[in-house]
Amino acid sequence: MSYAVGVDIGGTKIHFAVVDEEGTITEQRIVPTGAAQGPEHVMQNVMDGISRLMAGGGVSIDGIGIGSAGQIDCRSGSVSFAVDTLPGWTGMPIKQIVERGFGLPTYVDNDVNVIAIAEKCFGSAKLFDHYVCLALGTGVGGAIVEAGKLLRGSSGGAGELGHLSVDFNGPRCSCGNYGCMELYASGPSIARLAREAGFKGGLQLSSSGEVTAKEVIAGWTEGDALAGKVMDTVIRALAAAIAGLIHAFNPQAVIIGGGVAEAGEPFFAALTEQTEARTSSSMRNDCRIMPASVGANAGVIGAAAQVWPFNTGAFGKRVAL
Ligand SMILES: [Zn+2]
CATH class of the missing domain: 3.30.420.40 (ATPase, nucleotide binding domain)
Incomplete structure (x- = not known):
């Protein structure tokens, strides 16, 4: 069984989960986004949350998939345009920072695009x-x-x-x-x-x-x-x-x-x-x-599903571009 870390970044909370390739969450946590404290603080919260899940151990993680509010350039994995709920988030090179921090393949997309991926892989x-x-x-x-x-x-x-x-x-x-x-x-x-x-x-x-x-x-x-x-x-x-x-x-x-x-x-x-x-x-x-049928966890499950090319198929960055 393959496992990935999914991260769903919203204006009020960040949802982290370890997800298996069948779309089942094996471990998760939710923290406040802390958007008011600025984009660096939000990014630090993302890094800390991933670290904590990885430290939980037990399974080997094959990659990290992230869904974020705002307009995302999925090729570079950075934020093209932030929404009002994440002030200053424009330009944040999410993929670069996470890949450098954890040395794992990392995929970033818009938070609703990853819901579409979750519904394709596991839902309606x-x-x-x-x-x-x-x-x-x-x-x-x-x-x-x-x-x-x-x-x-x-x-x-x-x-x-x-x-x-x-x-x-x-x-x-x-x-x-x-x-x-x-x-x-x-x-x-x-x-x-x-x-x-x-x-x-x-x-x-x-x-x-x-x-x-x-x-x-x-x-x-x-x-x-x-x-x-x-x-x-x-x-x-x-x-x-x-x-x-x-x-x-x-x-x-x-x-x-x-x-x-x-x-x-x-x-x-x-x-x-x-x-x-x-x-x-x-x-x-x-x-x-x-x-939709994946439910309230669709964001974090779809974020993780970006990691598996056999699930993402034509969705995957490696294929879709
Ligand atoms: Zn409008």
Whole structure:
């Protein structure tokens, strides 16, 4: 059995795991990212976390795979453009530092691209060579797989699907455009829409007293009218974007993960109905809208899976470039 270390670097936490080639985690730990203390501190946390896992011993590690938030140049393994949650992360030569520190082959990619790898190797995308992944969480991330290869674009930035506009008269987005999907379908956006609609929540208010996306979804499934109105907006915005993606890429599946997707079956049924109503019949029949199946550990498992060429196949840096 081959083992790899996977690292999933997010804005609030870094997830480390030893993963075997069947996608099973044998050891893991999670530490705060410490983004506010600057990029060198974050990189030190990454190095310390890998060291601790390696020191755990027991198995021999064949390589290190890393998924990071932000735009990643997977050839050099450095950060081309950092997101707001990782200030100063732009330019960080992650691959170079980790390879020098541990002397193991190291692969670095965007955090949603590695989720697409996890779904291909171990999850919902096993049977697909053409699919789109959406991760609905704090933001909305995306990954596009065409003919078994991750679509990267000219500088590694392809797949920023949260910034597809679904309303050119909509609110201004941080990217400069108006009405981006992320403004409707991320967790914080759902909470914002609920506040704007006057949804006060039920009995499950978070400890801060603020309405959360989780509570809006719970209200919706329990039949609350205001929560229903909010989720109708969320689903129509997502459906408009997914219809565009289906027309652009003709995928076999759109695979949706992240906290918002935990809304489950009613969410996927409503989303499928809305998307079908917006997609030409010749293309909609080819495409399934389905939940991601690797789960909350998909980031760290997919990060590790970059190490195995027989798993990564055409995904692998050695092949895909
Ligand atoms: Zn945007």
